[in-house]
Amino acid sequence: MTDWQEQTLSVTFALLAGSVVLIVPGLAGLGASLPLLVAVLGVGVSLATLRRRLAELPPLMGQAVGPHARDLWVGPVVAVLAVFVVEPSATAGELQSIGGLLGFVGMVNYFLRPLYLFLFGLAGRLLPNGHSG
Numbered sequence: 183m184t185d186w187q188e189q190t191l192s193v194t195f196a197l198l199a200g201s202v203v204l205i206v207p208g209l210a211g212l213g214a215s216l217p218l219l220v221a222v223l224g225v226g227v228s229l230a231t232l233r234r235r236l237a238e239l240p241p242l243m244g245q246a247v248g249p250h251a252r253d254l255w256v257g258p259v260v261a262v263l264a265v266f267v268v269e270p271s272a273t274a275g276e277l278q279s280i281g282g283l284l285g286f287v288g289m290v291n292y293f294l295r296p297l298y299l300f301l302f303g304l305a306g307r308l309l310p311n312g313h314s315g
Contacts, residue, residue: 187301188249190295195250197288199257214265214272220293226258
């Protein structure tokens with residue numbers, strides 16, 4: 183995989199992680215609160231400190247997960263920012279919805295990867311000294 187392909191997949195992983203850290207508390211009946219958002223941010227900080235170890239994870243079902251797992255810390259940070267921007271006092275249902283939106287954006291990014299590949303390849307052929315792949 184090329185660098186941009188790795189990066190787009192890492193964005194998907196991160197957004198899905200952000201989705202999980204909002205949906206799970208929402209399912210438990212928790213709404214947005216300062217302690218919850220600090221805890222979610224703590225998850226992000228913990229994942230950031232474990233970046234090197236996460237990058238060394240073995241393949242799962244034949245797929246490399248380490249290069250993407252090292253960037254999982256971004257998900258909880260984006261989740262906290264999303265809650266602050268959308269609704270700082272979100273109810274449990276709203277927290278689930280915000281998490282669902284993050285997951286949706288992550289999956290849209292994942293499904294658009296073939297379009298990215300096409301556009302990147304087209305740009306590589308049309309631009310002088312362009313690079314593709």
